[in-house]
Amino acid sequence: MNPDEDIQDARLQQLVDGIVRLAAGELSARIEPSEQRDEIDAVITGVNLLAEELGHIHADLEARVTARTAMLRRTQVELEQMAKTDALTGLANRILLNERINDAILASAHGGNAPAVLILDLDSFKAINDTLGHSAGDAVLVEVSSRLRAAVRASDTVARLGGDEFAVLITGATEAEILHIAHRAWEALQESVDIGTETVWATASIGVCLRDPGYTAEELMRDADIAMYQAKAQGRNKVQLFHPDMLNAVQERSRITAELRTAAASGHLALLYQPVIELASGRVAGVEALVRWHHPVHGTIMPDKFISIAEETGLILELGRWVLHEGITQLSRWKTAAPELTNFRLHLNLSAAELLRSDLLEDVQATLATHEVEPCRLVLEITETVLMSRRTGEEQVLSGLRALGIGLQIDDFGTGYSSISYLRSLPADAVKVDHALIKDLDSDPQQQKFVSAILQLISAAELEAIVEGVETAGQAAKLEEMGCLYGQGYYYGRPVPASDILDRVRSTEPHR
């Protein structure tokens, strides 16, 4: 091998090494050309140029990747922002609020004031939306959010939870400061909102939960919500602080709701029947069915513990259906057992929601037909508040029931907004005077005059009167004296099981 070949070999080796380094990504690698300026050097120069070019392309790519990455990151931040803010008002949404509450809880774990949560629900937003339209509704929500933001401190988070529900997270504040902020939020919504030419009010019911450290975000929100519902129940447009008793009440209600759902199907509901007495003859004119819940653990539960819950949850529809079928079935059994009782009537209580049940009329009619009971044997008792505020749907149902020949009675008369002028226009045939009105009837002459006047008004409106809650012989005597037609109460008989009724009826049937 001659020396030239040696040199050439070394340079070829250098060339190969250089290419290997470049191929490995070391783009700054260069191969030193020799003095010879021969073909190998030409190749070396070519490779170096290519390396240079590769370097440029690579740098360019890098720059572009960096730019794209930054753009992606920005979009991601924007998306995250969008996912955490409410599009209409720009306020934080539930997700962001939740994050902030968790951050605040963590921050307060090492001492400092525990965070507080306010939940605000507008009192009459649905009406605004329904009457003025959705864009007016949106404008109200935007106005409310800016008022709330102005009412709280910059460090507090105002969020929209959806619909017309808002929340405020207050951090690092004392109890007094929190209540002050809550009051400012309330105050900010006292002023009317102008929407075009219309003026509306967007007041809110506000629940406040401030608790010791150790509370979770979920618990804070839950309890603020419970307090807000309490504020609503107490007449709306007010601030209500959460108290642990409220939670117990809510848990009790949800337990009752869950169990009530299956009570009818499990055979735990029962009807008792209380006689309605024709005062002049002492005859049992009929019975009022009163529902009882025989709870396997808690024993007999009275209707005042569960009817209102059933009404709020809609379970009343099912309960009412059960009462209707059970009551009419029982009435037909009595009819069979005592065919001589031709004008013995069954009274059933009907809740407001049941009047709006689309199939009420058909259900009543079909049940009566199935059991071959004449419609005139059935009386439905409806509280006066329902009858006063009746809407067109209810009106039709009431007229439909009347047209079938079913009796309609105004229940609890004297407890609601008894307006005498309504009496005449009500689609009813009798009035049940509430026991509150006759409490001291046997001792108080003033009350005697009052009840007597009420009875005269009822009869002037061409309605019959039934006085309920008669407990003493004195009350009964006075009512008879006043010419009251019917009475009901412990004095005449307590609510009893169906099996006791016929004996009671026969013992008072006038002798023929």
Ligand code: C2E
């Ligand atoms: P209401 O319709 O006013 O029924 C009369 C209530 O007064 C009954 O209470 C009855 O037991 C009670 N009562 C009867 N005589 C006297 C008396 O002399 N003195 C006193 N202090 N009370 C007397 P109850 O059975 O606890 O029912 C309470 C309410 O629950 C009923 O009031 C009615 O509004 C509702 N309710 C009962 N059963 C049903 C039902 O099947 N459906 C619906 N929707 N409501 C029902």
Ligand code: CA
């Ligand atoms: Ca009743």
Ligand code: CA
């Ligand atoms: Ca009543």
